[in-house]
Amino acid sequence: MITVDDAHPTPAFEQIRAQIANQILIGTLANGQRLPAVRQLAADLGLAPGTVARAYSELEGEGLIETRRGAGTRVSLQSDHYPEVLDAAIDFAAAARERSLTLDAAILALRAAWE
């Protein structure tokens, strides 16, 4: 499910793009899963089709989805390793919490390890 908050300062297309991207990256939307057609999603959300089309276009640009004539729009995550990394991140966050680290401190630790 996705939501679009009329009162939120973020544009509607960006709200849609960000939520779909998140759901793809955390594995809620599986690779190959079919997404609703632009018209369907726009009608359900009560938005102009162009708003949803722009969100889809940006997701395509990021390589997260692809649209084929006749096959509709499907999730096409190039890397399938993200869920594994997410699992490791969950373990890392749990370890940081156990040691009473703040989020900023945990990010610093991750950055140090990254570099």
Next chain:
Amino acid sequence: MALLLPSLIALLATAFSAAVSIRALKSVRSRGRTIVVLVAAEAETRRAVRGAQGRMLLALVLGLVAAIAVANLWIGAFGIPLTIAPGVGAAIALVSIVASPLPRRQAPSGIRRADLTAREATTFGPRWAFVLPVVAAVLLVALVVATGATAELDSRGLARVLYTVVQPGQTNAGSPYPGWYYGAPILIVTGILVGCTFLALRRVAAAPRNSAIDFWAMDDAVRSALTRFVMFISSGTIVLYLGAVALQSGSILRSGAQWSHIKQSVLDAHLRAGDMSFVTRAKDVVHGVVQPQYTTGAIETVVGLLLIGVALTLAILAIASIRIRWSVSAPSEPEKVDA
């Protein structure tokens, strides 16, 4: 051998249609689940359910009126109006489903919600419900082609006769046989019906969903009921055509395979007596049948009746689809606090 083909196709159609109808009956029984809605959503749910039920009832009424009108307003053409009436009625019923939108309510909070599931024409019905009309339509085409190929032209040049027996003073014709004269309109109406079915299914699936998430289960139930209604109307009509073609071709084949004539000894006796004008007594007539045409025709007749029975069952299931079960969840009791 060519005369056996319609019987074989009809038999195949009966076996398939009966199996799917039994599956449909079981499905309707098991799908009797009740959607429970919150008290706050009661009025909205009632509005949505009544709206969907109203659409289905209106479709039935419009379809029936159209079928009766077509069958009665146009007299003549050797039964063509009656032939196309069920298909036209069903198509009108489905067009009315396409023409009337599902009621929709936007969430008042300013938060718009949508699920990320693609809704397609086949989303809200079981697989068998979509297989039945397709297979039935294919079998109907095969049956019509088979009867068309075995039909002869009548005195007006219309392909609606199985056989013509010319005797001194009279001509007997095996008619009305479902040759191309009846078969071509049946195929055209069936094509239109299949198109209307697809449009109606797409319309039901693609209609915008309510923004209120509490309402989604009910929304699914309403769409499922409408999908079942569309599929039962469509399948029932195509199976009815299958049954009618099988019944009519079977009964013509069966009657054509019967023969009777006056016993030769009786004829000789009358000739010897110079009696050229005499009353034939029943005991002087010999009856017989030509095989395997007679048995084939009999089987086809029975199979046609069975198929018409299946079509009526599907029509009843379409009416049963109008019922959408729902109830309101009882408000929870406030917890008692000891003083």
